[in-house]
Amino acid sequence: MSAPSQLSKDPHNNYFDFGAARQVPETHTWEGLYEHPLVDGGVGAVEDAVPVVDLRDPHAAEAVARASEQWGTFLLEGHGIPSELLARVEARIVSVFALPASEKMRAARQDGQSHGYGLPPIASYFPKTTWSEGYTMSPANLRAELRKIWPDAGEDYRHFCDVMEEFHRQMLAVVDKLTVLFLAALGVAGVEAGRKIVETMSETVTMHINWYPKCPDPKRTLGLATHTDSGFFTFLMQSHVSGLQLFRREPDRWVGVPPGALIVNIGDLFQILTNGRFRSTYHRAVVNRDSTRVSVAYHLGPPADAKVAPLREAVGGGKPAYRTVTWREYFLVRKEAFTTGGSALQMVSLSPGDHDDDGDGADQISEISS
Numbered sequence: 210m211s212a213p214s215q216l217s218k219d220p221h222n223n224y225f226d227f228g229a230a231r232q233v234p235e236t237h238t239w240e241g242l243y244e245h246p247l248v249d250g251g252v253g254a255v256e257d258a259v260p261v262v263d264l265r266d267p268h269a270a271e272a273v274a275r276a277s278e279q280w281g282t283f284l285l286e287g288h289g290i291p292s293e294l295l296a297r298v299e300a301r302i303v304s305v306f307a308l309p310a311s312e313k314m315r316a317a318r319q320d321g322q323s324h325g326y327g328l329p330p331i332a333s334y335f336p337k338t339t340w341s342e343g344y345t346m347s348p349a350n351l352r353a354e355l356r357k358i359w360p361d362a363g364e365d366y367r368h369f370c371d372v373m374e375e376f377h378r379q380m381l382a383v384v385d386k387l388t389v390l391f392l393a394a395l396g397v398a399g400v401e402a403g404r405k406i407v408e409t410m411s412e413t414v415t416m417h418i419n420w421y422p423k424c425p426d427p428k429r430t431l432g433l434a435t436h437t438d439s440g441f442f443t444f445l446m447q448s449h450v451s452g453l454q455l456f457r458r459e460p461d462r463w464v465g466v467p468p469g470a471l472i473v474n475i476g477d478l479f480q481i482l483t484n485g486r487f488r489s490t491y492h493r494a495v496v497n498r499d500s501t502r503v504s505v506a507y508h509l510g511p512p513a514d515a516k517v518a519p520l521r522e523a524v525g526g527g528k529p530a531y532r533t534v535t536w537r538e539y540f541l542v543r544k545e546a547f548t549t550g551g552s553a554l555q556m557v558s559l560s561p562g563d564h565d566d567d568g569d570g571a572d573q574i575s576e577i578s579s
């Protein structure tokens with residue numbers, strides 16, 4: 210059995226050809242995936258409708274606060290990104306993953322690297338391999354990165370880079386609007402503060418594209434392992450095929466997110482920054498028998514060595530719940546958490562066990578511990 214990280218270690222011997230697979234092999238079989246019930250999170254759902262925030266709503270800041278506190282995830286409407294652009298992004302993503310393995314492997318993520326083609330960094334913490342391929346890239350370095358796949362910088366290269374850069378430009382405008390709402394929700398005053406935050410975050414944007422091919426036996430495998438995003442927040446653009454599920458407690462259940470929507474996920478560093486007021490969300494992606502699915506996660510966070518501590522406004526008269534960490538340190542803490550079966554947020558908590566880290570029960574989500 211090849212370890213997940215071998216996809217990037219040995220490009221030629223370990224490429225798994227999803228198109229040719231007639232069954233899910235042992236290497237890709239995950240246990241305990243359906244221990245908790247799956248409920249519908251669609252807009253019309255009675256109990257578990259995933260919250261919706263409309264950027265055009267004059268009360269959007271309150272809606273952001275509520276959703277971030279209670280769910281750590283919301284569907285974003287009124288963002289102004291044309292569906293025609295999203296369709297082009299999707300088509301270009303499909304075209305990258307459709308390339309022959311030998312061409313994709315030219316950009317393979319090397320061990321310890323944050324960028325490149327292959328499985329995402331967390332894949333190496335799990336004994337089983339997921340039914341997906343990914344590619345992490347930063348907009349700042351997009352053209353140089355993509356030359357690895359398309360050395361001759363031909364038409365496909367230009368189309369891909371043009372459309373992803375256009376997506377990035379449009380996303381920055383949405384980041385701007387949402388940051389204003391987050392700051393208002395947290396009672397942080399000042400346009401200046403907001404501008405500085407957006408400026409730094411826009412320099413460190415990382416895009417991770419996911420490709421989940423059709424699967425002959427989707428219930429036996431997983432597209433992306435259960436995780437929380439580690440940065441401040443992530444926008445997730447997904448195709449019109451379902452697959453994303455959120456973990457919710459009391460009672461423990463998976464909530465299926467409606468396909469097609471633009472999603473915002475709060476990350477662990479935002480939970481730290483807001484002193485636990487906003488919650489990061491455990492989520493995973495499942496795969497389908499009849500449809501291939503793609504998504505783009507647009508990850509925002511601080512520069513890798515910037516110190517993140519609970520905001521004064523969030524701590525108020527109380528105590529900081531978390532110690533100061535940098536994103537770089539937090540990756541190491543999370544690695545240790547995955548290895549020991551602990552929780553990264555608990556590990557940086559100043560009073561472990563004192564406060565209830567709802568979104569933070571890794572050890573209780575079955576496929577993590579199996």
Ligand SMILES: C=C1C[C@]23C[C@@]1(O)CC[C@H]2[C@@]12CCC[C@@](C)(C(=O)O1)[C@H]2[C@@H]3C(=O)O
Binds near residue numbers: 332438439
């Ligand atoms: C900015 C980042 C967030 C991310 C790690 C990374 O450096 C680049 C890939 C991102 C991603 C995407 C899939 C899930 C995830 C947990 C992973 O392994 O790689 C996230 C990472 C994260 O949020 O920590």
Ligand SMILES: O=C(O)CCC(=O)C(=O)O
Binds near residue numbers: 417443445447494505
């Ligand atoms: O594809 C999805 O729905 C989930 C992707 C995701 O969680 C991520 O890339 O961080």
Ligand SMILES: [Fe+2]
Binds near residue numbers: 436437438492
């Ligand atoms: Fe994620």
